[in-house]
Amino acid sequence: MAIKTLEQFTDQFTAFLREDPGIEQILDDGRQMLAELISSPGWLQPTLSQLVLDDDFLQSQWQSIDPYDIQLYHSPEKLFSVRAFIWEANETYPVHDHGAWGLVGAYINRVGERKYTRLDDSSDVNRAELKPVVEAELSPGQMTYVLPQNGGIHQMAALDGRTAVTIHVYGRPVRKGFINYFNLHNQTVQRMYPPSVNKRIYAIRTLGSIAEPWAGDVLQQARQGSYPPAVKMEIEYSLDKIQTLG
Ligand SMILES: [Fe+2]
Secondary structure: OOOOOHHHHHHHHHHHHHOOOOHHHHHHHHHHHHHHHHOOOOOOHHHHHHHHHOHHHHHHOOOOOOOOEEEEEEOOOOOEEEEEEEEOOOOOOOEEOOOOOEEEEEEEOOEEEEEEEEOOOOOOOOEOOEEEEEEEEEOOOOEEEEOOHHHHOEEEEEOOOOOEEEEEEEEOOOOOOOEEEEEOOOOEEEEEOOHHHHHHHHHHHHHOOOOOHHHHHHHHHHHOOOOOHHHHHHHHHHHHHHHHOO
């Protein structure tokens, strides 16, 4: 059956992923399904209207890492999610990676994408050397994709001076809780968290920069807490860092 609405897409994509396809099939058949959705006009209209007119709908959106990430659907079986990303004209967006595979299609106006490959060996979590490899301009209906972590480092931008919307389908994450932003100029990596944990992460990093026993004590105490793996990782990084302070 042709895919013309978000509901038709999510029904058919759920059935597709329940068959446990490999990544090749996702990039082939799955991509075809998203291509059908983004070739169909009108179905995003209710979401855009509700975001503007309906306070409850606005509040129901969870606070994701990127503020321009609009949640459209989350599979109850946690197989995949569908989001709309809004790219503003003349804005520079970060070079970033992803925790999951993702299919991406241009929907409203044109977007540019630049893909990067990583030249370093990823041994330092705070540093990365990247090289641009592919550049593309996508018109509505055209697609690209990303693979998890170093397999999908890219940057997106609106073209033609117009706000653009892309539709993204992400699989089950292999890495949860944060994404990396890459600073090409300094060759640094910044781990980015959702607003719900951001302030905790910043406090953990601050403690890792204070050469006083109480700061280490708080981190040691935090080490015993039940935090998500990404937060535990930050605690360990800060404990390591404290060792290097004079
Ligand atoms: Fe992305």
